[in-house]
Amino acid sequence: MTDSKLSTFDRKDGQLVIAHVLFAFAALLLGGIAGMLQGMVKGGTISLPANIGYYELLTAHGVLMALIFTTYFIVGFLYSGVSQTLGGRLLPLTKKLGWIGYWLMSIGTLIGVVVILLGKASVLYTFYAPMKASPWFYVALALVVIGSWLSGFGIFYQYVQWRKTNKGKLSPLFAFMSVITMLLWQIATIGVAIEVVVQLIPWSFGWVETVNVVLSRTLFWFFGHPLVYFWLLPAYMCWYVIIPKIIGGKIFSDALARMSFVLFLLFSIPVGFHHQLMEPGISHFWKYLQVVLTFMVVIPSLMTAFSLFATFELNGRSKGTKGLFGWVKVLPWKDVRFFAPFMGMLIFIPAGAGGLINASNQMNAVVHNTLWVTGHFHLTVATSVALTFFGIVYWLIPVVTGRVLTPRLNKLGMIQTIIWCVGMFFMSGSMHTVGLLGSPRRTAYSTYDDHPDAIMWIPYHVAMAIGGIILFAGVLLIIYNLIALMRAPKGETEYPIGEVSDASEPTPRFLENWKLWIALTVILIVIAYTIPVIDQINNPTPGSPGYVTW
Amino acid sequence: MRDDRSVSKPHEGHSEPEKKEQSLKGAFASVMILGAFLAITWIGVFILFVARD
Amino acid sequence: MHMHRLEKIWLTAGVSMLVVFLLVLGIMTFGRGIAPPNEHIHRIDPTKVSETPPFDKPQITKIGDNVYKAVMVAYAFGYDPIPMEVPTGATVHFEITSSDVVHGFEIPGTNVNVMVTPGEVSHVSHTFDKPGEYLILCNEYCGIAHEMMKTTLVVK
Numbered sequence: 001m002t003d004s005k006l007s008t009f010d011r012k013d014g015q016l017v018i019a020h021v022l023f024a025f026a027a028l029l030l031g032g033i034a035g036m037l038q039g040m041v042k043g044g045t046i047s048l049p050a051n052i053g054y055y056e057l058l059t060a061h062g063v064l065m066a067l068i069f070t071t072y073f074i075v076g077f078l079y080s081g082v083s084q085t086l087g088g089r090l091l092p093l094t095k096k097l098g099w100i101g102y103w104l105m106s107i108g109t110l111i112g113v114v115v116i117l118l119g120k121a122s123v124l125y126t127f128y129a130p131m132k133a134s135p136w137f138y139v140a141l142a143l144v145v146i147g148s149w150l151s152g153f154g155i156f157y158q159y160v161q162w163r164k165t166n167k168g169k170l171s172p173l174f175a176f177m178s179v180i181t182m183l184l185w186q187i188a189t190i191g192v193a194i195e196v197v198v199q200l201i202p203w204s205f206g207w208v209e210t211v212n213v214v215l216s217r218t219l220f221w222f223f224g225h226p227l228v229y230f231w232l233l234p235a236y237m238c239w240y241v242i243i244p245k246i247i248g249g250k251i252f253s254d255a256l257a258r259m260s261f262v263l264f265l266l267f268s269i270p271v272g273f274h275h276q277l278m279e280p281g282i283s284h285f286w287k288y289l290q291v292v293l294t295f296m297v298v299i300p301s302l303m304t305a306f307s308l309f310a311t312f313e314l315n316g317r318s319k320g321t322k323g324l325f326g327w328v329k330v331l332p333w334k335d336v337r338f339f340a341p342f343m344g345m346l347i348f349i350p351a352g353a354g355g356l357i358n359a360s361n362q363m364n365a366v367v368h369n370t371l372w373v374t375g376h377f378h379l380t381v382a383t384s385v386a387l388t389f390f391g392i393v394y395w396l397i398p399v400v401t402g403r404v405l406t407p408r409l410n411k412l413g414m415i416q417t418i419i420w421c422v423g424m425f426f427m428s429g430s431m432h433t434v435g436l437l438g439s440p441r442r443t444a445y446s447t448y449d450d451h452p453d454a455i456m457w458i459p460y461h462v463a464m465a466i467g468g469i470i471l472f473a474g475v476l477l478i479i480y481n482l483i484a485l486m487r488a489p490k491g492e493t494e495y496p497i498g499e500v501s502d503a504s505e506p507t508p509r510f511l512e513n514w515k516l517w518i519a520l521t522v523i524l525i526v527i528a529y530t531i532p533v534i535d536q537i538n539n540p541t542p543g544s545p546g547y548v549t550w
Numbered sequence: 551m552r553d554d555r556s557v558s559k560p561h562e563g564h565s566e567p568e569k570k571e572q573s574l575k576g577a578f579a580s581v582m583i584l585g586a587f588l589a590i591t592w593i594g595v596f597i598l599f600v601a602r603d
Numbered sequence: 604m605h606m607h608r609l610e611k612i613w614l615t616a617g618v619s620m621l622v623v624f625l626l627v628l629g630i631m632t633f634g635r636g637i638a639p640p641n642e643h644i645h646r647i648d649p650t651k652v653s654e655t656p657p658f659d660k661p662q663i664t665k666i667g668d669n670v671y672k673a674v675m676v677a678y679a680f681g682y683d684p685i686p687m688e689v690p691t692g693a694t695v696h697f698e699i700t701s702s703d704v705v706h707g708f709e710i711p712g713t714n715v716n717v718m719v720t721p722g723e724v725s726h727v728s729h730t731f732d733k734p735g736e737y738l739i740l741c742n743e744y745c746g747i748a749h750e751m752m753k754t755t756l757v758v759k
Binding site for chain 1: 572573574575576577578579580581584585587588591592595596598599602
């Protein structure tokens with residue numbers, strides 16, 4: 001069922017996909033409004049009315065973009081591909097789990113947004129204790145996570161059923177990658193679930209007096225780093241599986257694609273300490289160990305870079321191009337379904353370079369909690385991942401609604417991509433530069449009593465605001481494009497699932513040995529976390545009462 | 551890692567038997583440029599770190 | 604698993620680069636003591652900071668030849684003590700704790716950049732070779748006036 005013959009996408013499945021995508025983009029619009037306003041406040045261009053706080057907007061922006069937009073889009077995208085490649089439709093139980101997950105997440109999102117906009121939870125999307133939000137904020141987050149778990153179980157169920165009825169066959173690459181992505185998510189969210197359910201909810205309701213701050217941060221970052229890989233892997237799925245089909249080429253190697261995803265599962269979780277390098281309560285040894293593991297997770301990205309360039313080059317050679325870079329010419333530069341994800345890939349190069357610097361142990365002191373970090377993840381998630389997701393929209397909506405992408409919408413998509421890249425160049429470029437000069441992240445407009453260092457940062461903050469305004473124009477255009485796609489002319493659009501190059505080697509069977517991969521993942525987590533966490537529990541930091549400082 | 555327990559490819563493509571090592575020098579050149587970029591940025595911030603210490 | 608010859612070369616080169624980076628960082632950390640801050644763990648009851656020595660009296664004291672110790676408390680939204688002044692070339696050992704939420708402690712233009720977590724004491728040192736008025740600011744969101752949380756260290 002990995003064949004890509006023209007077949008109509010199951011309409012009922014399509015509704016589930018559309019529901020997720022529309023919710024994701026509603027979150028993007030709200031989050032985008034918050035983001036643009038923040039940029040303008042920080043640049044000193046506007047001041048907000050007294051009843052809206054900068055940090056309230058910042059919380060809304062972070063939660064809606066980083067947690068809601070991404071999770072909804074990912075679930076919708078994975079379900080579409082699972083339906084397409086694992087039998088042509090979702091199994092009844094899978095569909096049911098998908099819808100229950102959707103409603104749980106939606107109730108959670110709704111409660112969360114209301115609590116944030118009421119000013120009861122201006123704790124940002126990292127909600128570091130002992131700042132204490134309304135308990136309903138934590139309950140809302142728990143609902144979102146539980147909902148996403150059910151969606152993940154749906155994917156696992158469909159995969160297991162497919163394996164049972166297709167004994168001995170290799171599973172479709174898209175489905176394999178979906179399982180890895182959701183497995184990563186399920187394991188990673190255990191950390192934040194324990195933090196929220198065991199520590200924060202009882203504490204915020206007042207059932208317990210104090211919270212162990214160091215432990216709560218460790219549990220958060222157990223989740224916080226694999227979270228970024230949960231965003232990234234679906235983009236990689238598009239690059240590995242979808243893009244080869246769109247450019248008219250073949251997947252370079254099925255085996256290497258699977259191997260890189262396995263490595264992501266193994267090494268993206270036991271690395272959370274690299275977000276805690278500058279804080280007390282964790283010794284040098286454990287920090288350094290997790291830095292080493294963090295560098296291991298770079299390897300599958302190095303593999304991916306080669307695979308993607310190889311796909312492009314082989315495609316060019318099959319079309320008769322010559323020379324070292326002749327293949328560049330035959331790429332479909334005017335097709336937004338290629339162009340938007342391709343810009344995402346390109347921008348992942350500086351994004352990855354920044355990531356390597358962030359994780360470099362003591363060197364983190366140069367950039368920690370400066371705008372450099374904000375600039376970094378606006379390249380990773382807000383450009384590489386977001387542009388890839390935008391690129392997916394231009395074929396996914398037509399596929400699941402039985403429509404076609406018109407040349408006009410393709411052109412608008414190209415313009416949207418360029419607007420995004422230009423806006424991000426200004427915003428993220430300024431953030432990186434001014435971050436190296438020391439300007440802190442997560443701060444409203446401030447000249448620090450006209451300190452000369454801080455005055456020097458202001459022009460960069462203004463450039464960030466300009467970038468933010470350009471990006472908001474990009475948000476409006478992608479929303480328009482989405483609505484226009486929903487009303488595009490009826491027709492058949494093929495789900496673009498790539499085929500593996502004939503010349504590539506067969507895929508070794510051990511890559512689908514889930515017991516092995518899960519066991520190795522657990523072993524690595526145990527090695528990286530057991531001793532420091534036991535120490536944080538047995539020899540705890542004196543507890544902190546809650547504070548509402550906003 | 552062993553190849554001997556491999557299963558058949560997911561797609562019943564008919565592989566041209568002999569053509570094993572295709573030319574990927576363009577891909578190789580591209581990733582080496584990428585690697586150089588990673589090294590240069592890292593060394594740049596490393597120098598900044600040492601200079602500020 | 605089969606890999607193209609050029610991919611093997613690429614991965615070897617890439618992984619070697621990562622290994623070199625890690626070796627440099629590891630040797631600096633464990634060999635030369637240029638490490639991330641906070642090797643030692645010192646715990647303190649965050650609700651009793653104002654009665655726990657030495658934080659009951661935040662101050663900067665001379666402890667050696669142009670060596671100073673700054674015992675500091677971070678709170679929403681400021682730092683104690685103020686003002687602080689040291690001569691050029693002074694090495695300052697900062698010991699900081701928080702009496703409420705998590706704060707940051709950053710001196711732009713230097714490698715001084717640590718988290719200040721309630722219940723823990725953060726340690727960081729720096730030698731100030733150039734005179735000037737150094738900005739110290741909070742770089743971890745701590746509440747409504749987070750962007751106002753600052754102090755200065757004058758190096759004469």
